[in-house]
Amino acid sequence: MAMPTLQNAIDQAGSPIKLLWQPDAEPWTPEVVDREYSGWRQEQAAWHEGVALLNLSHHMYDMWIEGPDATKVLADHGTNNFEKFAIGQAKQYVPVTREGHIVTDGILAREGENKYLLSGIPAAQHWVQYHAEKGGYDVEFVTDPSSAFRPGGGDPKLFRYQIQGPLAAELVERVFGGPLPETKFFHSTAVSLDGRPIRALRHGMAGQAGYEFIGPWEHAAYVHETFLKAGEPLGLVQVGALAYATPSVESGWIPSPVPGIYTDPDLADYRTYLPMFGIEGKRPLNGSYFSEDIEDFYVSPYELGYGKVIHFGHDFVGRDALQKAKEKPLRTKVTLLLDQDDVRTVLGQGEDPGFVLSYARHRVESATGLVGMTMQSASIDPVGAVLAQTLIDADHAAPGTEVTVVWGEHPGSGTDPEADLGFPRIRATVHPAPFNQHARTLYRRNR
Template identity: 90%
Template structure:
């Protein structure tokens, strides 16, 4: 199953280690492609889904893979932690595949479109995992893929459009666009609807604590649906969300995007690494920040640490099941939100001025007097909160809300430098708060400031 193009294993071998392949100080943070960076300004766009209504375009940066055939459910269940005994047609789930050692590969959104048909969307790591094991295991399934627009061979349009309508006024906008309320639909379930005679699906969704919908349909109807939503939302002050603000709801919602796949070291996955292209997500998603280790396994995470424990269904056999049963006993880190001190942020990042928009996927060290206690996973400015928030994995004894810690903000040069060396990086005071960062914590913080 070796690919004729350079593979991930080729890249690791040539670099000398997974860390040497992936470590890139000062890496530019990812933002979705083919979307304006800002429409009205990132602050106004963030506030729109908190206080009004926002439109987000997800059409171009999602990698879609359709899985269809008699063994579609079996291959997904054999390689994912989820419960497939309760998975209705029209329902979507956060699909969580793990390695045999219980480390997450990544998560994706899995929608059941028929008895033997699913659509798996997101960054392509989960799709690669499922397809490889389906082909290796001889499962009776077929695949149709549609890469994101930046990587679609020959360019062209996506197969599907995806538009999210989010915010307190989302229901009013939808009623204006569709001439009335949509069918009653459970959260993360979808209903078939029509807009001006054009078929699409309405997925009941939510973002950063706000209710909303995701509309999905054939690309041929994309322009009409987009214009209809804009027109219906104009009297409500609809705001389009650009690439900068789009990357930030996950920080409030407690979702950690793109954890390091636990695939780089297991000898039994050598064939899988040879199957993966070097110029894919597994070979090109950079690592950087003040936290550095020569051992890639120090970056692996458990689904329990990411808050996916409730998704794990141990009533069926799947790859990694035994390891997860052992991991549940701990020790495990806890997922928390760090609220970074605004004065320190201005001093360290903004040179004494307003730092403007802050976005970082870097792994920054989190310390107390006891030393290293955690690692940030994603940090971003959240204007409605008035602070930079950081989704963080932290030792459980330091996870109590109100605990004070420091974030070491800087870029470790990487291999060749002592991981414990004092590089003189500045520190930002921070306070532990729950993840997701709920309204109570947000209100309390603003009052205290």
């Protein structure tokens, strides 16, 4: 019996929106990892003021791509520059559809001349593997789903531990007996911990410099314990699933945008290739911004800030559309700082609302009407501060612009998208994305 597909699910629901729209959907947080260790406020403070350890081992889907055509299939279906891609380097891989809509991004690491590792939520991996198989590329794939979806359970193939914060370098020196070799941002170096092979990826979050340590799962417990023990004198804090989901709001990265794959007739075969219960059919949409047309949720890589990684020096799917998109008025990525008094009133019934995390698409309005939509909102200490990564019309994107966020859950099909449903309004002020001053300046120089 054939497995049900994404196209089956869309047909049964009646439309992509009817399939995906789920009011009050629970926000995603990493599975398996504890929700909190010392409390989300202390954990957020650690990567700003001390040193934090984040466990990324369980929630990313890994796909190794190896073979003579590995570079070709990735370059043919991604916007990135593969002429300048060193072994040991990682890039934000950005595949788009023929229409120039992002499929989703992923972290692509080059492990050898003809070998790559693509990590993240599996939408980009599905896209690459489908086109490789359909196009007859000479490549092979090895996949390792996230721990929540690994068939039969079991351990990941790799551990991933991030060490972040102002004291990260000091902790790394304690663990390895000295500083690691000078490494550019998003490049990696091979290191060893008591004979155990590890790759140290120069990485950071929310503006702070740090490393992501990656290695075979058999060494995970030893490496984890070594970092915890060496970090005790520095006040090392483990970061739980709640706080882990928030630094993207500060650093300006918008996670898992809606893949632009649901409507193009030429992608019907792709939708039939995808399983009904994959990420493309299960990642819910909700919030006060509603449209019956899924294309209103599609985004351009330019809107997400990926213009700098689009390389027109090679041919790739979506190239012509992206060249045209450069001339069009597009939304701008900004950070909204929600008014703290309104946050307390609307979200906390007059009190500190505690931890807030939402991937809802909330309407952003000005006196003239709809001007944008939120993409992710989260509490960022100090108390009562909520930031929202937002796509907004360019004429409202200047820092200091005052707008209003409509906070509520549209019921979906059958109710006018423009209906006044009595949702509360939260005043907000436009700030740059990334919000963090360090992330916008110093952090990005060493590229």
